[in-house]
Amino acid sequence: MSQGFFPIARKVFAGLGVLYGAAIVLLTIPYIQTHVLFLHAVKIPWFSNYDMPERYGLAPNKTVNLKINTADNESLGAWFVLSDPFYHSLHAIPSQPADHIPTALKSHPTILFFHGNAATRAFSARIQQYTAYSSRLSVNVLAIDYRGFGDSTGTPTEAGLAHDARAAWNWLIANGATADQILIVGHSLGTGVSALLSAELSDEGISPRGVVFLSPFSSISKVLDTYSLLRVFPLMKPLAMIPWIANLVKRAIIHRFETDTLVPRIKGPVLIAHAENDWEIPYSHSEALFNAFLDPLLPAVPSLPPNAVSLTEDEWSAFRIQLATRRELRAEIVSSVELCNFGTVHELTEAGRKVIFVQTLVGGHDYLGVQEGVQDVIGRTFGLFGR
Numbered sequence: 001m002s003q004g005f006f007p008i009a010r011k012v013f014a015g016l017g018v019l020y021g022a023a024i025v026l027l028t029i030p031y032i033q034t035h036v037l038f039l040h041a042v043k044i045p046w047f048s049n050y051d052m053p054e055r056y057g058l059a060p061n062k063t064v065n066l067k068i069n070t071a072d073n074e075s076l077g078a079w080f081v082l083s084d085p086f087y088h089s090l091h092a093i094p095s096q097p098a099d100h101i102p103t104a105l106k107s108h109p110t111i112l113f114f115h116g117n118a119a120t121r122a123f124s125a126r127i128q129q130y131t132a133y134s135s136r137l138s139v140n141v142l143a144i145d146y147r148g149f150g151d152s153t154g155t156p157t158e159a160g161l162a163h164d165a166r167a168a169w170n171w172l173i174a175n176g177a178t179a180d181q182i183l184i185v186g187h188s189l190g191t192g193v194s195a196l197l198s199a200e201l202s203d204e205g206i207s208p209r210g211v212v213f214l215s216p217f218s219s220i221s222k223v224l225d226t227y228s229l230l231r232v233f234p235l236m237k238p239l240a241m242i243p244w245i246a247n248l249v250k251r252a253i254i255h256r257f258e259t260d261t262l263v264p265r266i267k268g269p270v271l272i273a274h275a276e277n278d279w280e281i282p283y284s285h286s287e288a289l290f291n292a293f294l295d296p297l298l299p300a301v302p303s304l305p306p307n308a309v310s311l312t313e314d315e316w317s318a319f320r321i322q323l324a325t326r327r328e329l330r331a332e333i334v335s336s337v338e339l340c341n342f343g344t345v346h347e348l349t350e351a352g353r354k355v356i357f358v359q360t361l362v363g364g365h366d367y368l369g370v371q372e373g374v375q376d377v378i379g380r381t382f383g384l385f386g387r
């Protein structure tokens with residue numbers, strides 16, 4: 001007896017539905033969720049030798065392999081990369097590069113770099129960033145592996161990564177850096193970490209040189225909303241039809257990284273950058289973050305009553321005028337400059353500090369920070385050129 005196409009297709013779809021349901025349930029289990037979010041077990045490049053940064057393309061003894069201890073007794077693997085101008089001023093390859101760190105921290109600004117999920121500080125796209133920052137931007141770079149990543153001890157959690165970030169910051173200060181010489185740069189998941197550190201420092205009245213969010217997200221919950229598995233399957237779409245299950249799943253998120261709600265606590269200059277061809281995290285996340293910085297400067301969005309159909313003609317026009325006023329004011333305080341073949345730079349000019357959003361045409365998710373155009377906006381925004 002032969003089966004027709006439709007009964008088979010029905011079985012296949014039912015099977016996929018069961019798999020999908022099982023995957024969603026598994027994601028609510030903390031252990032699995034932690035591994036899926038951080039992907040810290042994916043230690044690419046595998047079997048790294050962190051004592052030999054040269055193996056990954058950095059110049060001989062330009063990089064020092066370190067351990068940094070956190071307040072809660074974890075030990076973090078880290079690399080300190082000397083800025084090229086400083087490294088070259090040594091005339092010969094330094095025999096004890098660690099001895100030069102305090103002088104390097106005093107003579108050049110430093111990028112404190114927080115990488116994204118998965119892989120380690122030795123991952124090629126990250127190495128390319130240390131190279132570009134230390135050469136094109138003439139800064140030192142401190143790159144850490146969070147707890148549970150690379151050769152660091154422990155298991156990642158949101159609060160744990162915030163401790164790690166603070167430990168790295170404290171290490172720079174203890175070795176002679178001043179706050180205004182430290183630029184915090186986060187990529188992807190690292191933007192959540194950067195936001196936590198920046199908010200904590202602002203609360204304490206400490207002002208870093210600024211913070212850069214490369215390919216950021218507004219919160220993990222909103223990442224779920226926009227995330228497509230294998231770039232084609234929108235993870236949460238099927239659940240949108242059953243809101244109470246969608247809400248249950250979202251309530252089960254343990255590591256929330258709510259950068260959007262941290263925005264009001266972040267006081268210094270901010271640069272947000274995102275590529276239009278980022279298929280992991282769409283640039284709408286960066287638009288949302290930029291808008292969060294902008295919002296307090298604009299009149300509130302007028303809200304419609306639930307029975308909007310019953311609004312009178314006059315009420316409608318009042319509503320439209322409020323919206324138009326908001327739009328005009330926004331246009332006055334945000335300047336947008338299109339850079340030919342590169343992207344658009346939006347700058348918020350009336351906040352008493354710079355808030356910039358660079359929307360680039362290319363760079364994808366992992367290679368945004370290696371775009372020369374992005375580096376140059378960072379350099380100009382934070383006064384790294386012509387020092």
Ligand SMILES: *[C@@H]1O[C@H](CO)[C@@H](O)[C@H](O)[C@H]1NC(C)=O
Nearest residue numbers: 069071072073074075153154
């Ligand atoms: C800190 O960690 C070390 C080893 O990683 C351990 O021997 C020590 O007991 C820990 N100290 C505290 C206070 O937890």
Ligand SMILES: *[C@@H]1O[C@H](CO)[C@@H](O)[C@H](O)[C@H]1NC(C)=O
Nearest residue numbers: 060061093094095096097098
């Ligand atoms: C690089 O530094 C190490 C110590 O950190 C030292 O043993 C080695 O000789 C240095 N290499 C050169 C070429 O000076």
